[in-house]
Amino acid sequence: MKKSKWFLPAAFLALLTGCAGGKDKTVQQKPERTILFVIDGMTSGLHQKAAMPAFTALADSGVLFREVWLPLPAHPAKSDAYPWTCSIPNPVLMSGTVFIGQDSVNRNFIQHSFTERPTGFFVNSVSYVAIKDGFSIYEQLPKGEMKPHYTDEVSVEAAKKSILADNPEFIRIHCQGLGSAGSRNKEEGHPYTNNIWYPDSPYLRQAAYTDGVLGQFVQWLKDNDLWDGTVLIVMGDHGQADAGWHEPYMPGGRTTQMVVAGSGIKKGEIYDYAEIIDVAPTIAWLQNVPAPKFSCGRALKEVKEGEAVPARVPQRMKALDEALQKCHDAGIDVSGTPGLSVEQICKWHLEPQGTDFAAFVDAQVARADELVRNKK
């Protein structure tokens, strides 16, 4: 592995702060760059149902997490209570916490952890402007237009230019095409209406298209001698319901999958479970920078060569989602019950458990059990 000339200052900084990635103090050789490649609305297992040879090859050459659990992927309208322009999992991904209503969360995203070289965010949609704070380079493409959402290569081409010109340490590329295509499956009057798995549905077609864009990008990194210094993370910002889009209470939307591949990463491993709040601490740990201030996930150290796989991983996000789903299925008015409404996610930290994620999930699971029991 190529040793980065930025290794020493970052390692020194991490020692000083004592807070490299998930409050961990180990200092290690870091990659030149980490690229978070988001395929909007990629549900778990998609590459086994769609033509996605590039994603499959990347999984074979890296680490695949079969399921990455997210908070229920609601998309409340922007308001004083919900100051985000995108669905709940997006600010959760960048901050590493579900408690996104805390003051200054938007000044403590993963991009804020990088201070040595630029960071870049390249996205072919206008919907992610709320999570751009802290990126030194932000390109929202197309400017103000909606229709080229499907041309995911615009995000990638902008990133490629910036990698050559600015050499960012951390990059988020967001390809909106697949999520937009999933929504098209809701349009009436087609054989694929309400079924993303219908042969040649817009969702499946876009999966193949975006996979081609991903494959060309990986090849471009290799052709330009950049691959050896790169960690590439490919995941969805949320999943996709079988009927299309990501209704919070429809299975499919609350899980995505993730591949981590590249510099120093194990090859050909498959792990079952991760949570979206783990991604920011993992990037921080890999890059020897502090984890975002509010992050409460764990660094997925098992992705790295030589690191052991933890014997047991708590599945809190899954437990939380299933508790909320149980109430919903029992017909309990979750939106009228503080702490159980995804619409009130911003206020979750005002629960008695505050921002203690483990205690919060335990309390929500107990509350769901009680509500469902009382209903019977």
Ligand SMILES: [Zn+2]
């Ligand atoms: Zn999305």
